[in-house]
Amino acid sequence: MGQLVVNGLALGSIYALVALGLLMIFNTVQIVNFAQGQLLMLGAFIGISGAVTHELPIALSWIITMAAMALVGIVFMVLVYLPLRGRPPFLVILTTIAMGIVLENLALIIWGPLPVSLPSPVHGTPLRFAGVIISMHQVFTFATLAVILLLQFVLLTRTRFGILMQATAQDLHTARLVGIPVRRTIAVAFAFGAMLSGIAGLLVAPIFLAEPTMGGSLGLKGFVVSVIGGFGNLPGAVIGGLFLGLIETFGARYISSNFRDAYAFIVMIGVLVAWPRGIFGEKISEKV
Amino acid sequence: MLKVDDIRVSYGHIEVLKGISFTVEMGEIVALIGGNGAGKTTTLSTISGLLRPTSGKLSWKGEEIQNTTVEAIVASGISHCPEGRRIFPGLSVRENLITGTAARANNKQEIEEDLTLVFELFPRLKERIKQRGWSLSGGEQQMLAIGRALMSRPSLLMLDEPSLGLAPIIIEQVFERIVELNKRTGLAVLLVEQNSAMALEVASRAFVLETGTITLSGIASVLAGDPRIQEAYLGG
Numbered sequence: 001m002g003q004l005v006v007n008g009l010a011l012g013s014i015y016a017l018v019a020l021g022l023l024m025i026f027n028t029v030q031i032v033n034f035a036q037g038q039l040l041m042l043g044a045f046i047g048i049s050g051a052v053t054h055e056l057p058i059a060l061s062w063i064i065t066m067a068a069m070a071l072v073g074i075v076f077m078v079l080v081y082l083p084l085r086g087r088p089p090f091l092v093i094l095t096t097i098a099m100g101i102v103l104e105n106l107a108l109i110i111w112g113p114l115p116v117s118l119p120s121p122v123h124g125t126p127l128r129f130a131g132v133i134i135s136m137h138q139v140f141t142f143a144t145l146a147v148i149l150l151l152q153f154v155l156l157t158r159t160r161f162g163i164l165m166q167a168t169a170q171d172l173h174t175a176r177l178v179g180i181p182v183r184r185t186i187a188v189a190f191a192f193g194a195m196l197s198g199i200a201g202l203l204v205a206p207i208f209l210a211e212p213t214m215g216g217s218l219g220l221k222g223f224v225v226s227v228i229g230g231f232g233n234l235p236g237a238v239i240g241g242l243f244l245g246l247i248e249t250f251g252a253r254y255i256s257s258n259f260r261d262a263y264a265f266i267v268m269i270g271v272l273v274a275w276p277r278g279i280f281g282e283k284i285s286e287k288v
Numbered sequence: 289m290l291k292v293d294d295i296r297v298s299y300g301h302i303e304v305l306k307g308i309s310f311t312v313e314m315g316e317i318v319a320l321i322g323g324n325g326a327g328k329t330t331t332l333s334t335i336s337g338l339l340r341p342t343s344g345k346l347s348w349k350g351e352e353i354q355n356t357t358v359e360a361i362v363a364s365g366i367s368h369c370p371e372g373r374r375i376f377p378g379l380s381v382r383e384n385l386i387t388g389t390a391a392r393a394n395n396k397q398e399i400e401e402d403l404t405l406v407f408e409l410f411p412r413l414k415e416r417i418k419q420r421g422w423s424l425s426g427g428e429q430q431m432l433a434i435g436r437a438l439m440s441r442p443s444l445l446m447l448d449e450p451s452l453g454l455a456p457i458i459i460e461q462v463f464e465r466i467v468e469l470n471k472r473t474g475l476a477v478l479l480v481e482q483n484s485a486m487a488l489e490v491a492s493r494a495f496v497l498e499t500g501t502i503t504l505s506g507i508a509s510v511l512a513g514d515p516r517i518q519e520a521y522l523g524g
């Protein structure tokens with residue numbers, strides 16, 4: 001029982017990271033990036049290229065992956081967002097789906113279809129208490145999520161650039177008008193969003209294996225988690241992620257592991273029936 | 289200081305500004321009045337670089353700015369306080385004011401000094417410093433929008449319909465502050481208003497814009513007595 005909770009929360013932390021990356025981009029440009037899962041896959045494979053293929057130290061491979069993913073985020077903005085700015089949002093969303101397919105096939109060409117494993121950056125004997133085993137990788141996963149949440153909070157609320165990013169997200173037109181360099185704030189949102197996905201990929205690859213098609217379901221779960229948490233709400237997404245991790249783990253144990261991937265959608269539909277704006281959906285009130 | 293020279297602006301095939309020219313000198317309050325759809329907001333958006341003119345020249349402090357980016361124009365001292373306030377609803381009063389410093393260097397001390405100046409001008413904002421933008425009253429939002437525009441340290445403040453939707457007593461207060469600011473710091477103001485009576489009272493010069501053309505211009509107090517203005521804009 002306790003073991004299932006720990007496993008569920010570890011899995012949920014990864015979903016939360018995918019959702020945070022998705023929302024970083026969504027909150028800034030109001031575009032749902034359906035290639036978020038493929039960005040995760042890309043992060044996993046860049047990590048594998050560094051740590052396994054080129055036998056770099058795993059920590060260095062992490063740093064390279066994070067930097068590479070930030071760059072990928074900016075390229076993504078240039079290819080997908082900038083050319084379609086001001087067009088109907090569904091066009092941009094469709095383009096993100098297309099990008100996902102392109103990335104998946106590129107990965108297939110570069111890394112092949114076979115599943116590969118990435119070592120965890122941490123080693124050591126698992127912690128044990130009261131019969132519950134917590135692996136070092138799980139501890140590291142929780143710590144990573146905590147550090148990222150803290151960093152994101154500090155960036156967005158304690159720095160001027162973060163305030164400018166929030167302003168860009170709330171009203172792009174006015175943000176330009178008051179002199180905010182919106183290209184830069186949007187670029188940082190894309191870079192950060194892609195980097196968070198990449199980190200999720202680095203955390204997932206040591207648990208499940210990495211393969212080019214791994215992104216599809218993980219990306220969708222990041223989306224589901226965001227919806228559960230009230231789309232746009234960061235704490236909601238984290239709680240939604242942990243919640244989904246628990247549901248999946250318990251569902252696989254007590255109901256059936258065949259339906260593992262279906263639980264996410266059952267939960268999402270259930271939540272939307274009960275709370276159409278998601279559990280933490282804010283009622284947006286504006287006074288004129 | 290600001291010279292608008294035969295500016296034409298189009299939205300698609302529709303020409304909204306059909307070659308307008310006017311100037312704003314240092315330390316002056318100039319009113320741009322006219323009805324709905326005359327092109328007043330378009331004029332301000334063109335000066336601030338949000339729209340590009342199809343022809344004509346804009347010069348500011350001796351330099352041509354018709355192809356300059358919005359950020360660079362804000363940084364050079366033109367600040368635009370938009371119609372409908374457009375404050376950031378989810379940011380606090382303080383954070384909203386900080387967004388006004390976007391085009392400046394991030395010098396904490398200078399920013400704090402300027403926040404103090406804005407709070408002296410609008411003490412109400414200091415009382416509401418931690419409140420989110422959406423929770424403010426219309427008058428407070430207008431003060432916040434003006435405060436935000438001042439945070440870029442402008443030498444020309446462009447105000448678009450500051451009286452829109454405000455109670456008369458609040459309009460009075462807002463205009464008092466604008467005049468006070470102009471007298472004390474020599475800040476030039478380009479004021480766009482449908483409330484022409486108020487605008488002509490505080491401005492030194494005024495222009496009347498009608499469907500993209502300037503039809504009348506002159507000393508504000510003289511224009512206020514002009515029968516054409518009285519009939520069209522001052523309710524007889």
